[in-house]
Amino acid sequence: MKKIPNWLLTVISIIVGLxxxxxxxxxxxxxxxxxxxxxxxxxxxxxxxxxxxxSNVSTSLLRVLGGFSLGLLFAIPVAFAMAxxxxxxxxxxxxxxxxxxxxxxxxxxxVIVSQGVGESAKISVIxxxxxxxxxxxxFQGVRNVDPTLIxxxxxxxxxxKDIFLEVIVPASxxxxxxxxxxxxxxxWTTLVAAELTxxxxxxxxxxxxxxxxxxxxxxxxxxxxxxxxxLAMDKFVLFLERRLTGWQEIRQS
Amino acid sequence: xxxxxxxxxxxxxxxxxSKEQIKIEIKGLxxxxxxxxxxxxxxxxxxLTIKNNEFVCVVGPSGCGKTTLLNIIGGLEESTSGSxxxxxxxxKGPGKERGVVFQQYAxxxxxxxxxxxxFGLKLRGLSKQERQAKAEHYLDLVGLKDxxxxxxxxxxxxxxxxxxxxxxxAVEPEVLLMDEPFGALDAQTRAQLQEExxxxxxxxxxxxxxxxxxxxxxxxLAQRVIIMSARPGRIKEIIEVDIPYPRDQSTKLDERFxxxxxxxxxxxxxxxxxxxx
Numbered sequence: 001m002k003k004i005p006n007w008l009l010t011v012i013s014i015i016v017g018l019x020x021x022x023x024x025x026x027x028x029x030x031x032x033x034x035x036x037x038x039x040x041x042x043x044x045x046x047x048x049x050x051x052x053x054x055s056n057v058s059t060s061l062l063r064v065l066g067g068f069s070l071g072l073l074f075a076i077p078v079a080f081a082m083a084x085x086x087x088x089x090x091x092x093x094x095x096x097x098x099x100x101x102x103x104x105x106x107x108x109x110x111v112i113v114s115q116g117v118g119e120s121a122k123i124s125v126i127x128x129x130x131x132x133x134x135x136x137x138x139f140q141g142v143r144n145v146d147p148t149l150i151x152x153x154x155x156x157x158x159x160x161k162d163i164f165l166e167v168i169v170p171a172s173x174x175x176x177x178x179x180x181x182x183x184x185x186x187x188w189t190t191l192v193a194a195e196l197t198x199x200x201x202x203x204x205x206x207x208x209x210x211x212x213x214x215x216x217x218x219x220x221x222x223x224x225x226x227x228x229x230x231l232a233m234d235k236f237v238l239f240l241e242r243r244l245t246g247w248q249e250i251r252q253s
Numbered sequence: 254x255x256x257x258x259x260x261x262x263x264x265x266x267x268x269x270x271s272k273e274q275i276k277i278e279i280k281g282l283x284x285x286x287x288x289x290x291x292x293x294x295x296x297x298x299x300x301l302t303i304k305n306n307e308f309v310c311v312v313g314p315s316g317c318g319k320t321t322l323l324n325i326i327g328g329l330e331e332s333t334s335g336s337x338x339x340x341x342x343x344x345k346g347p348g349k350e351r352g353v354v355f356q357q358y359a360x361x362x363x364x365x366x367x368x369x370x371x372f373g374l375k376l377r378g379l380s381k382q383e384r385q386a387k388a389e390h391y392l393d394l395v396g397l398k399d400x401x402x403x404x405x406x407x408x409x410x411x412x413x414x415x416x417x418x419x420x421x422x423a424v425e426p427e428v429l430l431m432d433e434p435f436g437a438l439d440a441q442t443r444a445q446l447q448e449e450x451x452x453x454x455x456x457x458x459x460x461x462x463x464x465x466x467x468x469x470x471x472x473x474l475a476q477r478v479i480i481m482s483a484r485p486g487r488i489k490e491i492i493e494v495d496i497p498y499p500r501d502q503s504t505k506l507d508e509r510f511x512x513x514x515x516x517x518x519x520x521x522x523x524x525x526x527x528x529x530x
Contacts, residue, residue: 146357146359148355148357148359149359149361151329151353151355151359152353152359152360152361153372154329154347155327155328155329155347155351155352155353156352156372156373156376156420156424157347157349157376157377157424158376162376166361166372167361170361171361171363173363245363246404247362247363247364247404247405247406248362248406249362249405
């Protein structure tokens with residue numbers, strides 16, 4: 001038996017998925033909520049031509065990237081400092097452990113009360129969510145650096161600065177990329193939650209508004225667009241990972 | 254044979270311990286690890302003198318403190334008490350005159366083979382051309398010039414260890430400390446690397462301190478084999494290997510070789526039994 005290539009399986013899987021969606025939506029009782037792919041597609045063109053799609057997508061993307069970049073900007077130095085200095089670890093660790101058990105969504109009411117429903121509120125929530133996810137994963141990465149590599153560098157004459165720049169940073173780079181992936185996913189989920197609770201623009205807001213008017217085609221459109229953007233971001237980071245950390249010894253499958 | 258041997262003793266293993274010929278001098282070295290259950294004596298009252306350009310192998314059961322001894326000589330660990338001098342200078346940390354080869358290769362996976370070998374030279378501030386020329390020389394010496402631009406993940410275990418040896422040689426240390434460097438390799442690769450190491454050592458003389466659990470390996474390489482015993486870790490006996498160099502795999506069939514190997518083996522085995530009691 002000839003093996004079917006993986007990409008073909010992926011394409012078949014997508015086509016079958018769309019087919020199931022189409023069949024389900026043609027059942028009247030379900031179709032009232034789950035509109036047909038065709039209707040979703042036509043509402044997509046409507047939203048695009050009216051310019052609302054672009055304004056919603058760009059608003060959401062800016063919030064995600066803003067909060068995420070801030071989170072990364074703080075997570076990297078904090079994670080490295082925590083891994084390098086036990087003093088910093090002792091100070092930060094309890095707070096990070098405490099806050100990471102709280103879903104960022106639970107912070108939203110607090111943020112809205114203190115900062116209103118403007119951009120800064122959304123960015124703050126995303127910042128907190130991404131920072132926590134990334135700081136933990138990057139910290140683990142730095143801690144996992146093979147101590148033999150550090151010793152090997154030391155006997156070759158490396159000082160602390162050399163060890164940091166030439167060993168710790170490159171060795172933990174794969175973990176930074178994993179952190180970025182997790183951070184982007186966290187940013188995206190948190191954003192939609194934040195927009196659902198109060199915003200005048202954005203994909204989450206688009207879904208919320210459409211549901212008030214029972215425009216299920218727009219609700220599903222929003223869901224699909226969020227999914228596709230999230231997927232695209234993840235693929236982009238995976239692409240970076242392959243390009244930049246190809247030196248890693250991982251099992252290819 | 255006997256005459257040959259004694260002549261060699263005079264040439265290679267100079268019995269006169271004149272001051273300038275001593276490379277490493279260890280006196281009354283102790284190392285105690287504090288654990289939750291109490292104290293573990295890793296090294297007890299260790300005295301050892303290693304001459305310039307001498308090849309010394311250390312054998313002994315696990316837990317006999319051989320790695321601890323290597324780490325202390327390398328400056329990677331501190332002793333609890335006692336003195337350790339390399340060329341008359343007290344060891345206070347890693348130094349450029351001492352290179353280390355680890356069992357797990359410890360290559361930087363994100364650097365190419367060439368960049369790995371260049372690393373120590375870069376830290377010493379050599380120019381790009383200088384360090385590349387030097388790195389290529391040592392890669393050539395271990396037969397890996399064609400792999401200069403490969404990444405470690407593309408190499409076999411034996412090739413990785415060759416790179417690690419080239420990297421240690423590149424900074425031109427006077428003392429080479431090796432911690433079971435061939436322990437993870439298959440028998441054929443190990444035999445091949447032993448011969449290569451001996452050839453390299455004869456070409457570019459260095460003082461070699463080599464840890465192994467393989468008695469045969471110790472006898473084929475070393476001028477002196479140090480037998481250590483565990484609990485507490487200490488030097489039990491030092492045995493001279495009076496077999497002339499160059500040695501190769503055929504030396505392993507030599508009567509004298511087998512004799513020395515068996516002598517050391519029975520002594521080491523006794524230590525293993527002692528530990529497993």
